[in-house]
Amino acid sequence: MSKHQISLLLNGQPIEAMVEPNMSLLEVLRVEAGAPEVKLGCGEGVCGTCTVLLDGDPVNSCLLFAVQADGREVTTVRGLAGDVELHPLQQSFLEHAGSQCGFCTPGMLLTAKWYLDGHPTAGREELRGALAGNLCRCTGYTKILDAVEAYRDSLAEVSHVD
Numbered sequence: 001m002s003k004h005q006i007s008l009l010l011n012g013q014p015i016e017a018m019v020e021p022n023m024s025l026l027e028v029l030r031v032e033a034g035a036p037e038v039k040l041g042c043g044e045g046v047c048g049t050c051t052v053l054l055d056g057d058p059v060n061s062c063l064l065f066a067v068q069a070d071g072r073e074v075t076t077v078r079g080l081a082g083d084v085e086l087h088p089l090q091q092s093f094l095e096h097a098g099s100q101c102g103f104c105t106p107g108m109l110l111t112a113k114w115y116l117d118g119h120p121t122a123g124r125e126e127l128r129g130a131l132a133g134n135l136c137r138c139t140g141y142t143k144i145l146d147a148v149e150a151y152r153d154s155l156a157e158v159s160h161v162d
């Protein structure tokens with residue numbers, strides 16, 4: 001099978017890769033692009049573990065062909081934070097025990113951040129719905145929602161101070 005060259009911006013860094021036409025974006029990110037923080041769960045578009053942001057919107061990277069990301073911007077959980085400090089949403093997960101084994105956490109964080117960027121006053125049930133495509137086998141979701149709500153409330157406090 002002939003390979004295709006793709007270029008994309010991964011967490012702000014340009015990368016190029018030679019990919020088979022049937023390789024998933026997930027596979028290319030993990031194997032070719034040095035992004036093992038993108039996790040493989042079901043591999044069938046069910047669990048949300050492999051979530052990344054493509055041009056700012058969440059996608060299941062196991063369902064996309066890598067060639068579909070050519071020329072586009074991909075953000076993984078590593079792109080949320082700086083080199084040293086955690087993103088405030090990650091800090092909130094830490095403080096509220098929103099992560100246990102951590103396998104679902106990158107997808108949870110990216111989806112929650114994306115949703116709150118567009119819906120900064122979302123309530124708990126709305127947030128539960130927004131995260132319905134991200135499955136967690138450990139936490140029972142209560143602590144995840146506590147963490148997301150605490151982050152949302154911290155955003156409101158900042159805007160009131162402004």
Ligand code: FES
Pocket residue numbers: 039040041042043044045046047048049050051060061062063
């Ligand atoms: S690994 Fe992609 S949705 Fe489960």
Ligand code: FES
Pocket residue numbers: 098099100101102103104105135136137138139
């Ligand atoms: S923390 Fe283990 S799957 Fe969610």
